[in-house]
Amino acid sequence: MHPPTVSCSAGAAATRRLLLRPLRPAILPSSRLTPAPPSRSLSSTTCRPITSSPSPFNNKNNNRPTSLHRPQQKQQQQQQQPLRTYHSHTHPAPPGPFTPAEAHLLSAAYLHVPAHGFTPEALALGARDIGLLDISPAVLPDGGAFALIRWHLYFQRTCLAGKVHDIFAGEGEGGAPRTVGERVEALAWARLRGNEGVVGRWQEALAIMAQPSYVPASLKELAQLADEILYLAGDVSVDPSWYTKRASLSTIYAAAELFQTTDTSPGFRETRAFLRRRLDEAARAGGAVRAVGEWVGFNASAAVNVLRSKGVRI
Amino acid sequence: MTEEGRIVLSVLGALTFCAILAFFAIYFVRIKRPTHFGYETVTESEKRERVAGVFTSVAESYDRMNDLMSFGWHRVWKDHFVASLNPGFSPLTAGPDPRGPQHILDIAGGTGDIAFRMLHTAHVLNANPAVRVTISDINRAMLTVGKQRSTTLPASQQAALSFVEANAENLSQTRPLHPYPSPLEPTSTDAHGRQEQAFFDPATATSSIPSNSVDLYTVAFGIRNFSNIPAALREAHRVLKPGGVFACLEFSKADRFPLFNAVYKEWSFRAIPLIGQLVAADRDSYQYLVESIERFPSQRDFRDMIVDAGFVVAGEGYEDLTGGVAAIHKGMKPRA
Numbered sequence: 001m002h003p004p005t006v007s008c009s010a011g012a013a014a015t016r017r018l019l020l021r022p023l024r025p026a027i028l029p030s031s032r033l034t035p036a037p038p039s040r041s042l043s044s045t046t047c048r049p050i051t052s053s054p055s056p057f058n059n060k061n062n063n064r065p066t067s068l069h070r071p072q073q074k075q076q077q078q079q080q081q082p083l084r085t086y087h088s089h090t091h092p093a094p095p096g097p098f099t100p101a102e103a104h105l106l107s108a109a110y111l112h113v114p115a116h117g118f119t120p121e122a123l124a125l126g127a128r129d130i131g132l133l134d135i136s137p138a139v140l141p142d143g144g145a146f147a148l149i150r151w152h153l154y155f156q157r158t159c160l161a162g163k164v165h166d167i168f169a170g171e172g173e174g175g176a177p178r179t180v181g182e183r184v185e186a187l188a189w190a191r192l193r194g195n196e197g198v199v200g201r202w203q204e205a206l207a208i209m210a211q212p213s214y215v216p217a218s219l220k221e222l223a224q225l226a227d228e229i230l231y232l233a234g235d236v237s238v239d240p241s242w243y244t245k246r247a248s249l250s251t252i253y254a255a256a257e258l259f260q261t262t263d264t265s266p267g268f269r270e271t272r273a274f275l276r277r278r279l280d281e282a283a284r285a286g287g288a289v290r291a292v293g294e295w296v297g298f299n300a301s302a303a304v305n306v307l308r309s310k311g312v313r314i
Numbered sequence: 315m316t317e318e319g320r321i322v323l324s325v326l327g328a329l330t331f332c333a334i335l336a337f338f339a340i341y342f343v344r345i346k347r348p349t350h351f352g353y354e355t356v357t358e359s360e361k362r363e364r365v366a367g368v369f370t371s372v373a374e375s376y377d378r379m380n381d382l383m384s385f386g387w388h389r390v391w392k393d394h395f396v397a398s399l400n401p402g403f404s405p406l407t408a409g410p411d412p413r414g415p416q417h418i419l420d421i422a423g424g425t426g427d428i429a430f431r432m433l434h435t436a437h438v439l440n441a442n443p444a445v446r447v448t449i450s451d452i453n454r455a456m457l458t459v460g461k462q463r464s465t466t467l468p469a470s471q472q473a474a475l476s477f478v479e480a481n482a483e484n485l486s487q488t489r490p491l492h493p494y495p496s497p498l499e500p501t502s503t504d505a506h507g508r509q510e511q512a513f514f515d516p517a518t519a520t521s522s523i524p525s526n527s528v529d530l531y532t533v534a535f536g537i538r539n540f541s542n543i544p545a546a547l548r549e550a551h552r553v554l555k556p557g558g559v560f561a562c563l564e565f566s567k568a569d570r571f572p573l574f575n576a577v578y579k580e581w582s583f584r585a586i587p588l589i590g591q592l593v594a595a596d597r598d599s600y601q602y603l604v605e606s607i608e609r610f611p612s613q614r615d616f617r618d619m620i621v622d623a624g625f626v627v628a629g630e631g632y633e634d635l636t637g638g639v640a641a642i643h644k645g646m647k648p649r650a
């Protein structure tokens with residue numbers, strides 16, 4: 001279990017991509033048209049959805065992982081600063097960088113999410129696992145519940161790049177995807193499967209994400225996911241239709257995710273069918289019908305519905 | 315903009331300014347000012363009560379200054395500060411922490427505003443009565459007021475509280491609170507016949523706060539008054555256990571919103587000292603208040619100081635409150 005490695009390499013990928021984005025297709029390296037197999041291989045074990053919680057807390061647990069490293073962390077912060085300013089002009093900021101200390105704690109807590117949800121319970125258990133105190137998660141913004149959700153979103157999103165090779169080689173169900181559209185579907189499906197371990201907890205998470213102070217960050221994550229999928233699928237359009245595609249993909253993904261929280265069919269078959277239907281509809285309508293306004297509207301109403309289901313009167 | 319436009323605007327501005335000023339003037343006059351009793355002959359116990367009364371009003375005047383600087387928001391900030399730290403939380407499934415009960419140290423804790431909230435969250439909301447809180451301050455008169463206020467708490471919470479005199483810059487020299495004034499150390503008066511401040515004298519220290527003994531170190535609206543902030547941060551790092559959390563609530567810089575910042579600056583540099591002079595006849599204290607806030611480092615610089623002291627941070631390391639008028643900084647002492 002060494003997540004900082006995962007986040008670092010993924011961060012590099014994000015950087016490369018964001019630097020490429022403003023370029024015209026003509027001068028893009030041709031490898032972008034057919035995504036090259038990832039240069040590094042994220043072990044699929046690392047990125048597999050978490051399905052089981054680790055053994056319950058054990059007092060005599062003394063095989064503690066290495067300690068957090070301070071100097072590294074300061075260095076990283078300094079390196080990230082200029083990057084962020086650069087991107088803020090054209091694109092959403094890169095994934096909220098998790099400091100190494102934060103990543104260490106969140107990745108430990110993440111293993112407890114299937115059993116305990118995105119809660120202080122999971123955070124405190126994770127802290128104990130790595131030899132920290134019950135109070136340690138207090139160092140996270142707002143006590144950490146939303147940070148844990150962001151960790152899930154970030155982790156699963158960045159895992160996609162490592163799975164691309166397998167997906168495109170046709171190792172998933174349904175054979176090798178050929179068109180950009182098929183690849184988008186395969187990638188969105190792979191991402192949905194990343195939710196498997198936390199599906200039972202996802203409605204709670206949506207309720208947290210719908211809190212006003214978290215909405216912007218949540219929408220940003222969704223947009224970044226759409227970016228990632230379109231990029232990995234080899235979509236090279238740099239014209240305005242790119243924004244429409246991103247918006248409609250975001251809408252469809254969010255809807256499929258909501259659908260998934262109530263899906264009890266084996267292997268989430270119904271969710272997959274739902275995803276395919278919605279993507280087909282969008283393709284038939286030319287992909288240009290869904291405006292950003294509709295997308296935001298959808299997210300707002302989905303959030304309201306979730307909150308209502310939690311007993312909030314809206 | 316035309317010349318008239320500018321004149322109209324400045325007249326409007328001046329009117330708004332006066333209105334706010336008047337509002338606070340009324341607010342102040344409503345509060346009873348301390349009575350002078352220097353020339354009366356009073357018994358020792360009466361005197362003690364009255365001196366305590368003066369310090370109650372010192373504590374009140376801290377509150378009032380906080381109100382002025384924060385537009386009354388500081389109570390909300392304190393609630394948020396404590397709630398987001400969630401003291402006393404322990405995983406239900408794993409039972410109480412095998413490493414012993416949580417120990418919270420509230421530095422510059424003065425009259426207990428933060429400590430009492432901590433106790434309530436830990437003991438009542440998180441049902442964890444094992445949590446202990448130490449309130450520490452350099453001014454034992456403030457602590458004496460805090461101790462008096464604590465008598466209204468449930469007995470179990472009072473039992474979990476302790477009061478310690480210490481300078482935050484050196485926590486290896488402390489002593490348990492000697493109530494102020496005490497029969498052992500009669501209060502002295504300065505050249506003008508005023509009661510002297512009851513600051514802790516390290517020469518009288520009898521104990522210390524051990525290294526690696528604290529889970530949560532808090533300091534609210536105190537750190538900007540310290541003369542050596544890096545020394546205080548080093549001490550925080552020393553007394554915290556590995557995995558322990560440093561948390562600071564302090565006035566900060568609202569300069570991310572230029573317009574709001576301009577108004578806020580105007581308010582703090584012009585109105586507040588004026589109010590202090592007109593109403594409390596104490597321009598200097600209010601001037602000091604404003605200047606100490608201005609001198610305090612920016613959010614990022616202070617975050618870097620925390621990192622330099624050996625802490626690790628999450629995200630940006632701080633959270634702005636009300637547009638940056640105040641900020642919460644947090645850091646964790648990593649495992650060695």
Ligand SMILES: C[S@@+](CC[C@H](N)C(=O)[O-])C[C@H]1O[C@@H](n2cnc3c(N)ncnc32)[C@H](O)[C@@H]1O
Nearest residue numbers: 422423424427451452453456481482534536539
């Ligand atoms: C504005 S009060 C804050 C009281 C309380 N924490 C609150 O939030 O209301 C500032 C406190 O800092 C204390 N203080 C100032 N310098 C100090 C130092 N070097 N060490 C410890 N306490 C100090 C003062 O005595 C005073 O009680």
